[in-house]
Amino acid sequence: MPFRLEARGRHSPIWTWASPVLAIVATLIVSTALFAAMGKPAGAALYTFVVAPISSMNGIAELGVKAAPLVLIGVGLAIGFRANVWNIGAEGQLILGAIAGGGIGLWAGDATGFWILPAMILGGALGGAFWAAIPALLKTRFNASEILTSLMLTYVAQLLLIYLVVGPWKDPEGYGFPQTRLFGEGATMPILISGTRVHLGVLAALIAVAVCWLIYAKTLLGFQLRVLGQAPRAAAYAGFSGEGLTWFALLLGGALAGLAGVFEVAGPIGQLTPAVSPGYGFTAIIVAFLGRLNPIGVLLGGIVLALSYLGGEQAQIALGLPKAITGIYQGVLLFFLLGADLLVHYRIRLVRRVPARGAA
Amino acid sequence: MTQNNGNGAPGARGDTPLLALQGISKRFPMTIANDGISLAIQPGEIHALLGENGAGKSTLVKIIYGVLHPDEGAIRWKGAPVSIANPAAARALGIGMVFQHFSVFEALTVAENIALGLNDKQQRKGLRDRIAKVSEDYGLRLDPDATVHHLSVGERQRVEIVRCLLQNPKLLIMDEPTSVLTPQEIERLFTTLRRLAAEGCAILYISHKLEEIRSLCERATILRQGKVVAECDPRQETAKHLAELMIGTTIRPPYHLQEESAETAPARLEVDHLSVKSDRAFGVDLNQISFTVSAGEVLGIAGIAGNGQTELMAALSGETPANRAEAIIIDSRPVGLLGPAERRQRGAGFVPEERHGHGAVKDMTLGENALLSAYRTKGLVRGGLIDMGSTMRFAAEIIKGFAVRSDGPAAEARSLSGGNLQRFIVGREILQSPGVLVVAQPTWGVDAGAAASIRQALLDLADKGAAVVVISQDLDELMEMADHIAVIANGRLSPPRAVDQVTVAELGLLMGGIEAPSPERRDAVPA
């Protein structure tokens, strides 16, 4: 081994903020190489992924629309990960939120009333929370890994959505396509900035960031979650309830994911279809890490990754690249993030083999 | 002087030492662990390496065993210069090592554990018969098919020793071997070691236990802060002189007021038929534990690791609920079913065995660590929000009051040395003015200066009227500090006895579980 890792006395404050930047730069370099390998012009990566999407007012608005679900889910996941609660099933919780909230919207039909949207929002949060309550129960009562249970439930949720959209909730006037009716006026998320698609969900995401940051940084609850994640026995010693905290972490993540789901279907999408999310629940995991598991960081991370979604769409349209390019970009970004994280905790020391000196 | 030949006569002194270290130095980022150390061990010699925690003994020994490489210096084996690249190379030379924290694999059998310590295939042939022979020869009984997790600590050490013996070592290194043995087991170990030395195997015996070294070893090298400060024949020195060489100053024994009268002092902690099933895979169930500690009293609970101390600590702190509320009573209020935070509010404090990950969170600041146990008792949280100002002030108070060497309340716990972190944890509990304080292994792995001040702090707390319980594997420490002493063995507690009315030998028998304690008597025997 030509180098050795030496633990730092305390976390390096410089690298805490620099490591995500380093990871992003590294990812861009790799993407450029990938684009070149696929015969696209060299600067194309940088332009497509970073510049083009935000080169117009509409672009920036779209950034907000794409970032909203990522941030909403990401802040919830980040707090959970801090507590060592690995909610991998956010995608499924998002779907359940879409089903629950969307179901209320469909039931409201063409009615308009101030109660419809709040009911949908509440329904979305409860739906997502319910779906996360299952892994919470299984973990606290039966010690079952929440990674596997929440993930299995994602597949179940997806199948449930397909069933509803192809079966009982199918739009009778939809020409047989697997989709529900469009939501009525009263059940559609209001647009906040006219001329764009920026909807209530974007505001909700910002509120969620503020609330989660408050919990994380200032409250006893946030402290309890962090202690649980770093040293579960110390948490027990302090009298913190590991079970209660696990429930909270999962329900929070689930509720926020459910909110993201209902905002998506009642906002930009406008109906229930089999694909209500291009993998937001999974991308939010990357967002959480990009944000170093800190709610403010998650906000920034969400914007960066929203950029990557827009960039991916641009790449498809302008350069004819397949949709999968987004997944690769995100996976590589996460790799570099995790690798760069090293520098926060350790110093790299070159080791030279010095022969021991001394009396022969 | 006769030349050394493999089977040296007992005590033969050749011109050529078996092992000679010259000018060995090793640096780590935060410290200089070894600084120009030279020492020589003759064949068949029992040589002590003496020094307090942090003096550099473990580092030096890891260098000899090939786990670490020196930055400077030379090693000679039987006169020829060698470079010990790794433990396999050390074993090939004939060096065996019995580790302080045993390197045994709990999920594997005894035979498998031993096979892992043997270098080559040849040695692994006919292993079970060879294990049987060696354990028979040296009186170290072992069942090759037993899973190590089931073995007692003394038996695990036997696995380590047999593993070394099968290699026919010329030099056997023992790193703090007796901290986990009963006095009787220690004697058996010494018999084995003396026999090995008589057969020509040199022993490098690392310890800070002065009486043992004086009893066993013929030469001693004393380290302090990484340097050799003395070399002597320990049999010719007093324990006090050796201690002073080790520490560099004279030490005062802790000062403890005699309590007025045990009869009139109110009982502050009463444990009554406490029985708890262990939730650990190979834990020990607590069985009808009963004792009482009065105001101003220090009760010592002695015992070898693995006899229920962890479970007892967890039951007393509230991390595990007791079998009924009245099983644990603090200041006449039953707390058996309450959690740690509620028990703290009723005046209890706890210092668990492990600093890292249990008593403190190493990646958090000292301020946050102060919050860990004091958030309610010191009013550091209001309306769910943490009052960071008060928290940091409290942490600063602890740092000042207990001489914790650190970079201040914002320093991370991991940047503190073991002794300083322990001072912080003990100080944190004491500054919450508990009426009852339970500490486990208060000075484990802690340098002598911090150990002395921690013990004094505990005694001062008792003198102010608190009831203090000290659970420790260090019998000397308990005999020095406690008013009464009880022994925990196999989850049962012996009736507490006054410290000046009991002998180490009696305690040793109890620690070995020889005498079954009677559970009915729960009153402390008055002095």
Place this chain on the structure above:
Amino acid sequence: MNGFELFTSVALSVISASTPLLLAATGELVTEKSGVLNLGVEGMMLVGAVIGFAVTLGSGSATLGIVAAALAGTAMALVFAVLTLTLLTNQVATGLALTIFGIGLSALVGAGFVGQPLQPLPKLVLPGLSTLPVIGPILFGQDALVYLSFAALIGVSWFLRKTHAGLVLRAVGDSHDAAHAIGYGVIKVRYLATLFGGAMCGIAGAYFSLAYTPMWAENMTSGRGWIALALVVFAAWRPARLLLGAYLFGGITILQLHIQGFGIAIPSQFVSMLPYLATIVVLVAISSDRTRVRLNTPACLGRAFNAAG
């Protein structure tokens, strides 16, 4: 179809559903036994599937395709190993990253192969034996990967219990500090175990695209990689139980296909949920025996090892 023919047909489909699970779980078991938790199984399987398909299609040789799939899985595992073993990243997060990356990479590489037909893996033909009723096709008429799955399981079981190298691997997973103190190369052992796991997952993926349904479709493993992970827990890290678990799950997967054939009127989506729900049930049943879990789990599973301290 008479009873025997039905039985044979069901047995054959169970075998084909269980084989990829067995292959992947065997590899992951070795990885986890050494103390490494690699959650990237799904990603490694998909990359193996697409590479195996592409190479077989291009070269005409299924053998070459399988080898390529194994190498692809190994390459993915290498990325994981460098990150978690040398750079000490969090194993859970890195495994997830590997899965996300694998899904994306396989979709990218496979974009051009969607809809392309391929001949399925040839099945063994032993004159006389393969045509025996019932046991003929079941025992003697399988493709190479089915036999490989059994051979690998037996090989791994023997390796772990009877060889010194296997003992060292178990020791590293039990206590990496003790193994290091005695002088064993903890990191080296873990690298090898992780790479082996990757190769097996690559081959498992190849089974999907070469034998199970000889074609490529995006995300074609549909979560089977995650089920393989659950299987390792179910098997309490012991090879013999792995076989039981893999076939149990294979059986449930096939059951779902046949339920509708039995005229039971359940919407197909609910039937498709069966394997996932079954996984949850099994996981709960196994995990709730905390003592047993603690006894069998490699003590160092998921914990990083830094020799410098």
